[in-house]
Amino acid sequence: MTAALDVQGLTTRFATRGDPVTAVNDVSFSVQKGRILGLVGESGSGKSVTGFSVMGLIDAPGEISAGKVLVDGNDLRALSDEHMRKMRGNKVAMVFQDPMMTLNPVLRVGDQMAMAVRVHRKMSKTAALEESRAALEAVGIPSPEERLQAYPHQLSGGMRQRVAIAMALLHSPSVIIADEATTALDVSIQGQILAEVRDLADTTGAAIVWITHDLAVVSSLADDICVMYAGKIVERGTAQQVIDHPRHPYTKGLLDSIPALHEPGKHLPQIPGSTPQLSRLPQGCPFRPRCPRASDICKTVPPADTVDGQTVLCHHPLERT
Template identity: 50%
Template sequence: MTLLSVRDLTVKFGTRGTPVTALHGISFDVARGERVGVVGESGAGKSITGFALMNLLSRPGYIDSGEILFEGKDVTKMSDREIRRLRGNRMAMIFQDPMVTLNPVLTIGQQMIETLRAHRRLSYDDARQISLVKLKEVYIPSPEARLDQYPHELSGGMRQRIVIAIALLLDPQLIIADEPTTALDVTIQADIMELLLEMCRSNMVGLMLITHDLGVVSQVTERTLVMYAGRIIESGKTRAIINDPQHPYTQGLINALPQQTPPGTRLRQIPGSMPTLSTMPPGCPFNPRCELATDVCRARMPEITQFGEVQVACHEVKRLHAELAELEGAQ
């Protein structure tokens, strides 16, 4: 059953001249309890997608067109009061840096209790008790003592666990996690991702994991969206994309993983860099960096096409599949 349905979502940023487009008509679905990864380099549009879903875009950014249907209701048409009821209650977001998420002048308990009482009619004692239960669920040691501490008194890993506990306070149906382990040590990262996965499975919560790390995506998510320059260029089951990437950009991301490079050799990387919003090339936005680019790629934007378990936007992939189908037909 579909929980979230995004259709032709376009996000723009106003400038002194012509507005620039950050998201170009993206469409995807998230089912109840499904774990979806959103991957790509910095500037691909991953975080903008998350902010747009929560209706957290601030000027000069704005949703220009499209629908964001959450449980059948269009988020883009909700009033401020309806949005406040939705955020934290039915949809929650985990941000990159817990020190930015948590208020440094309030204790952990104050922040959790205020969150609960803003959405539920609860007494102070009941809200505190629920907060203790959630801290225990994310394996916070001595939760009673932690409620009376300030964020700066806790380690980075513990702060991120508390942010996850706050996200789960009101039993949301969807969590959007924006690079939730970026500021943490590698060993702590693994613990946090395992915790998120466990929480989503046990509570049947949908998860959108925004990250640049395909290794994390392969371990946590069931389906993956690969983004480039504000577009979804490949999507499908995570295992299918990891094992047999179709788009040259996805292939480049996987080849750039350290484990893909033999010891003692230079790490492989995709040449060039992501285009800026104001200097988008004509045709396929990846064509200046693509070894397979042809004149068609430089002139015309590729359409999303279904190939087996994945959808891909690439002229060359479409041509290769057409040639393969021709050969199979001839035999």
């Protein structure tokens, strides 16, 4: 089956005053229709640049220097700028941390949603408003007719983010990329929205890439998980594999620092140190200086090690327990 999204060898660099930095380094993953891929890693690991690269939203001094982004089998990088603009917001949509990146503060919700519908499809405003209402309903917004009349500032943060997700749904996209979409919301609202997103993947068949720094979020939401570190995917597998049997010491460190997954009352371990600057990456494995399992061999590039479809880039992966 053709994946809804198939990213192959994606590499994105930024020209800086010194040497160019590689923010996304030979990244590959694919997402089938109706599946949710969680893309996790600490701040600065290259998650957003991956999302923007897939969307074709990288501007100078950034550049996608290699790789393919296939949506329903079509390579987005081979498209003209105009064709790409059509695909964006149509076949591939993005949801940002701040819903006001998507919403226009001076227009009523219904007016801007109907406009968004009619940019890509010829239809009456009444029909477009009906589609907008249905999209609001699909993301669990109560009294959607009334919300169509509201201005964004009259809605709560959680409602605004739901509207932004509804806008992403308007063109029945094949792929939705959500970048820290619930990070700014409180935990209970976040939980509700995650449950709705799970339903949306099932009912609409959209392939969803859920980007977050919070492994706890994707542990309940995602089908598959990719863990990013310094621009590389260092571990990938099903959510169950990665959460229950992490094999990369970095993934293990992230999991050990989640309070809910940890024994209450015990000291919560944190990964020592911080993410490396891309311009000064250590030789070999970029996680080496922070890694409890590091040895001399880690000064060489770590090999890929796969067990049951779960892959890690590591010289000393944890045994499957």
